Amino acid sequence: MISREQRTPFSEWWWTVDKLLLAAIIVLMLGGVILSLAASPPVATRIGLDPFHFFNRHVLFLLPSFIVLIAVSFLSPRQIRRSALIVFAISIALIVATLLLGPEVKGSRRWITILGLNIQASESAKPAFVVLAAWLFSESARRPEMPATSMAVTLLIMLVSLLVMEPDFGQTMLILMVWGAVFFIAGMRIVWVMGLAGLAAGGLFAAYLFVPHVAGRIKRFMNPASGDTYQVDTAMEAFSNGGWFGLGPGEGIAKRSLPDSHTDFVFAVGAEEFGIILCLALLLLFAFIVIRTLSRAYSSEDLFSRFAASGLAILFGIQAAINMAVNLQLIPAKGMTLPFISYGGSSMISLAYGVGMMLALTRLRPRVEMESIGDATAAPTYA
Amino acid sequence: MSIQPNSKPKPTEPWRQRLIRGLLYGRDVDRAVKARARVGFAMLAFGAIYAVIGFRLVTIAVVGDTHSGRRAAAQDAVATARPDIVDRNGEVLATDVKTPSLFAEPRRIVDKDEAIELLTATLPDLDTGEVRDRLMSKKGFVWLKREITPLQQREIRKLGVPGVGFLRENKRVYPSGPAVSHLIGLVNIDNQGIAGIEKWLDTNGLADLHRAGFASDRLQKPVELAVDLRVEHALRDELMKAKEKYSAKAASGLVSNVRTGEIVAMVSLPDFDPNNPREAHDPDRINRLTTGVYEMGSTFKTLTLAMALDSGKANLNTLYDARGALHFGKFAIHDTHNLGRAITLTEVFTYSSNIGAARVALAQGVEAHKAFLKKVGQMDRLRTELPESAAPIVPKRWSELNTITISFGHGIAVAPLQAVMGINAMVNGGYLIPPTFLKRTEQEALEIGKRVVRKDTSDKIRYLMRLNAEIGTAKSAEVIAKGYYIGGKTGTAEKVVGGRYSKKQVLNSFTAILPADNPQFQVLVMLDEPKALPETHGFITSGWNAVPAGGKVIARIAPLLGIEPRFDLPPSDRLILAASKVTQ
Numbered sequence: 001m002i003s004r005e006q007r008t009p010f011s012e013w014w015w016t017v018d019k020l021l022l023a024a025i026i027v028l029m030l031g032g033v034i035l036s037l038a039a040s041p042p043v044a045t046r047i048g049l050d051p052f053h054f055f056n057r058h059v060l061f062l063l064p065s066f067i068v069l070i071a072v073s074f075l076s077p078r079q080i081r082r083s084a085l086i087v088f089a090i091s092i093a094l095i096v097a098t099l100l101l102g103p104e105v106k107g108s109r110r111w112i113t114i115l116g117l118n119i120q121a122s123e124s125a126k127p128a129f130v131v132l133a134a135w136l137f138s139e140s141a142r143r144p145e146m147p148a149t150s151m152a153v154t155l156l157i158m159l160v161s162l163l164v165m166e167p168d169f170g171q172t173m174l175i176l177m178v179w180g181a182v183f184f185i186a187g188m189r190i191v192w193v194m195g196l197a198g199l200a201a202g203g204l205f206a207a208y209l210f211v212p213h214v215a216g217r218i219k220r221f222m223n224p225a226s227g228d229t230y231q232v233d234t235a236m237e238a239f240s241n242g243g244w245f246g247l248g249p250g251e252g253i254a255k256r257s258l259p260d261s262h263t264d265f266v267f268a269v270g271a272e273e274f275g276i277i278l279c280l281a282l283l284l285l286f287a288f289i290v291i292r293t294l295s296r297a298y299s300s301e302d303l304f305s306r307f308a309a310s311g312l313a314i315l316f317g318i319q320a321a322i323n324m325a326v327n328l329q330l331i332p333a334k335g336m337t338l339p340f341i342s343y344g345g346s347s348m349i350s351l352a353y354g355v356g357m358m359l360a361l362t363r364l365r366p367r368v369e370m371e372s373i374g375d376a377t378a379a380p381t382y383a
Numbered sequence: 384m385s386i387q388p389n390s391k392p393k394p395t396e397p398w399r400q401r402l403i404r405g406l407l408y409g410r411d412v413d414r415a416v417k418a419r420a421r422v423g424f425a426m427l428a429f430g431a432i433y434a435v436i437g438f439r440l441v442t443i444a445v446v447g448d449t450h451s452g453r454r455a456a457a458q459d460a461v462a463t464a465r466p467d468i469v470d471r472n473g474e475v476l477a478t479d480v481k482t483p484s485l486f487a488e489p490r491r492i493v494d495k496d497e498a499i500e501l502l503t504a505t506l507p508d509l510d511t512g513e514v515r516d517r518l519m520s521k522k523g524f525v526w527l528k529r530e531i532t533p534l535q536q537r538e539i540r541k542l543g544v545p546g547v548g549f550l551r552e553n554k555r556v557y558p559s560g561p562a563v564s565h566l567i568g569l570v571n572i573d574n575q576g577i578a579g580i581e582k583w584l585d586t587n588g589l590a591d592l593h594r595a596g597f598a599s600d601r602l603q604k605p606v607e608l609a610v611d612l613r614v615e616h617a618l619r620d621e622l623m624k625a626k627e628k629y630s631a632k633a634a635s636g637l638v639s640n641v642r643t644g645e646i647v648a649m650v651s652l653p654d655f656d657p658n659n660p661r662e663a664h665d666p667d668r669i670n671r672l673t674t675g676v677y678e679m680g681s682t683f684k685t686l687t688l689a690m691a692l693d694s695g696k697a698n699l700n701t702l703y704d705a706r707g708a709l710h711f712g713k714f715a716i717h718d719t720h721n722l723g724r725a726i727t728l729t730e731v732f733t734y735s736s737n738i739g740a741a742r743v744a745l746a747q748g749v750e751a752h753k754a755f756l757k758k759v760g761q762m763d764r765l766r767t768e769l770p771e772s773a774a775p776i777v778p779k780r781w782s783e784l785n786t787i788t789i790s791f792g793h794g795i796a797v798a799p800l801q802a803v804m805g806i807n808a809m810v811n812g813g814y815l816i817p818p819t820f821l822k823r824t825e826q827e828a829l830e831i832g833k834r835v836v837r838k839d840t841s842d843k844i845r846y847l848m849r850l851n852a853e854i855g856t857a858k859s860a861e862v863i864a865k866g867y868y869i870g871g872k873t874g875t876a877e878k879v880v881g882g883r884y885s886k887k888q889v890l891n892s893f894t895a896i897l898p899a900d901n902p903q904f905q906v907l908v909m910l911d912e913p914k915a916l917p918e919t920h921g922f923i924t925s926g927w928n929a930v931p932a933g934g935k936v937i938a939r940i941a942p943l944l945g946i947e948p949r950f951d952l953p954p955s956d957r958l959i960l961a962a963s964k965v966t967q
Contacts, residue, residue: 140408141408141414141415141418144401149407181425184421185418185421185422185425186408186414186418187408187414187417187418187421188407188408189406189407189408192407230521234490236443237490239440239443239444240443240446243444244444253490253491253545256491256493257490257491271440275444276440276441276443276444279440280437280440280441283433283436283437283440284437286433287429287430287433290429290433291426291429291430294422294425294426294429295426297422298419298422298423298426303414303415303418306418306419306422307418310422310425313425314425314429317429317432321429321432321433321436324436325435325436328436328439328440328443330435330436330439
């Protein structure tokens with residue numbers, strides 16, 4: 001099959017890539033197909049489309065996503081940095097364009113149509129941003145004379161201010177959390193960790209005070225009687241309806257009344273039809289992907305690879321955790337998709353891009369090669 | 384701020400950045416090692432977060448079904464099973480029938496408009512607006528229509544509307560319809576008793592049983608009542624005829640076992656059909672025997688005379704002045720048949736003399752009169768199994784004038800059932816036995832019975848009542864119900880209209896005992912505002928309407944009650960009085 005005798009790019013990839021991780025991702029993508037089949041037809045029917053509209057598009061996006069995933073996993077860390085820079089620049093440009101040209105939907109501008117494709121540019125900005133931040137933090141450790149940390153802060157402020165202008169609080173929160181996490185891993189002092197945590201709490205409190213819909217959601221979470229908790233109630237009902245083994249494919253009913261059954265609440269819909277067993281399997285899959293990547297990052301010698309891989313894993317992991325926690329009424333409702341399971345074309349390609357980078361950064365590399373990646377003059381770490 | 388020059392490891396780093404770096408990351412730290420530790424920490428954190436989510440999932444799966452919990456709550460509202468109610472011979476008076484009820488779970492209905500359209504088309508008596516309100520609500524469970532027919536159920540099934548379903552409910556059915564209406568009461572849509580014996584069942588443990596979930600179908604023993612459905616039917620039939628004949632506003636009747644206090648039949652017309660609860664709320668259809676209180680009129684003379692006889696201060700031959708009207712202050716008491724002479728106590732009864740009764744009572748005194756009425760249960764609210772009861776209206780200040788009027792049954796209003804209890808005690812040997820709607824043996828009755836008059840007083844009252852049928856106001860009943868040796872007392876109470884006693888509007892009653900020599904049953908017949916007929920020669924007093932009606936009732940029910948007719952019996956003075964003297 002793939003021989004070790006000849007060194008081809010593919011054989012090299014094959015022997016170094018984390019095949020378990022890759023397998024887990026592929027299983028997750030296939031799971032997404034099955035759940036899309038369960039969750040999306042009622043939504044499509046409801047808005048007057050062909051029942052399989054969303055499903056077809058889901059499958060349609062799967063192939064390019066997979067290609068992106070594999071292609072990106074071939075890249076070397078240096079190529080990843082460069083590609084991330086390019087992707088980030090394009091994404092920023094698209095977000096700006098969205099803000100200027102995009103249509104306003106439900107009070108925010110998040111989507112722009114290019115060549116007949118609806119694109120949410122903030123999706124692709126996320127993984128690229130994480131990689132860039134990781135790079136800057138690793139540079140700050142390696143080359144103290146560069147103002148890398150300040151650049152990372154600048155980068156954050158730029159992206160966050162654009163996201164707030166959309167406005168998209170979910171993505172903003174996610175970006176802030178992941179950026180903080182990468183900064184934390186990069187060695188930030190505990191004092192600052194506390195400070196940032198305090199700042200986050202303060203920010204949340206400010207949002208509670210000044211942003212009515214945030215306040216509403218938190219109030220409803222604290223006291224379900226204070227408002228309409230229809231979606232989360234229906235979701236919870238779906239879980240208990242399903243029980244351990246579910247009602248069986250197509251037997252679910254929550255999907256008929258949940259407006260976001262194919263995106264934000266796909267987890268609940270899956271639970272109703274396929275049971276809590278499936279949910280636990282999905283949960284284990286996510287946990288495996290995140291922890292596996294983190295453990296690879298843990299053993300990685302290269303600072304950039306370590307930071308970037310952890311950052312991407314955290315991005316992936318937090319997003320999944322928030323979605324599942326909202327479905328299970330553990331935290332206040334927050335629109336967040338479940339990676340690879342929820343419907344969403346541009347988000348799937350961005351996810352594939354991010355996970356592809358995860359695969360690339362967790363590939364086993366000989367120390368020689370790794371050192372040649374970085375600047376030849378790069379000294380061992382400071383301090 | 385001072386920077387130690389010799390601690391600067393590399394000259395290429397500007398001091399300001401070094402400061403920031405030191406502040407941010409700490410000085411002299413191996414960041415690679417630190418980073419590794421923190422990646423480890425991140426792994427633990429994620430492990431913890433996912434564990435929490437997993438735990439939540441498992442909890443939900445284990446606790447399972449809040450859905451079935453909700454269904455159980457709905458089940459709770461579903462009409463629960465009630466025991467059958469049977470009469471004393473085992474005839475079914477009330478039973479449960481299983482019927483389907485239509486409910487909806489609005490959240491599960493996909494197309495609500497379609498559902499509303501289809502359902503209202505199938506069940507035309509559903510109100511579209513109401514169905515819409517119910518289906519549009521966010522509730523998990525709403526009733527659409529209780530107790531539908533199997534045919535309707537089949538049709539709705541065929542519609543294939545998702546989110547609607549049927550629950551088997553117990554619907555209460557009363558096969559004898561209005562015959563036992565006031566007695567048995569009725570239930571609401573949830574099969575909870577809201578009146579009569581049905582309500583009594585609920586307050587006496589059935590509701591608790593339901594809450595505990597033990598009231599399942601056939602485990603419950605039927606409840607046996609004292610009522611005899613045959614007697615009930617006969618009584619109701621005769622009362623309906625009498626009510627129509629005399630164009631009375633209302634008619635009521637009661638048959639009571641004098642020795643046990645059991646109520647064998649009770650009818651109050653107009654009544655209602657417990658199968659059609661809407662009728663029951665009409666105020667005209669109250670139970671006049673327990674819920675209404677009335678001035679009983681001359682029937683009360685029985686109590687007055689019993690009091691005098693029992694006191695020992697008077698006997699059957701004691702004379703009372705009845706020559707002219709009895710004047711008291713500005714009031715004057717007259718008699719219908721003024722004899723213009725002194726009359727004996729016996730004549731007071733047979734001629735139903737108001738003046739005589741008043742003098743009898745006055746001779747006993749106000750306090751003794753009050754005490755006696757209290758003793759025979761006419762002053763306090765009478766409570767039976769029926770939740771519906773009314774307190775008697777008793778004068779607040781009781782003067783001699785009150786004693787005078789009350790002696791012949793005016794100025795005190797009691798529930799007729801209460802009067803029946805009092806008269807029972809006068810004829811059954813002197814025991815006051817609380818009436819009951821449940822079966823009771825004589826033994827049990829004696830245990831709870833309270834002696835209120837001596838036996839010979841009771842004998843004399845029986846003699847007086849029998850004499851009344853032989854020569855007094857109850858003669859017409861004796862003619863109709865010959866052979867049953869009845870005794871009786873009539874009552875014609877003038878009703879208060881516009882603050883005055885009316886001569887035209889009267890409440891007539893006839894209290895009969897049978898047989899008078901050894902009473903087993905008391906029959907009470909009451910007619911509210913009977914009208915004069917040609918055959919009554921314009922009279923509206925009790926002897927012309929309530930008494931013949933009572934006679935017909937007795938003629939019909941005596942065979943059912945197992946009383947054999949006896950002919951050629953000696954008159955009362957020989958049969959009753961003589962027997963009484965022998966036993967003494």
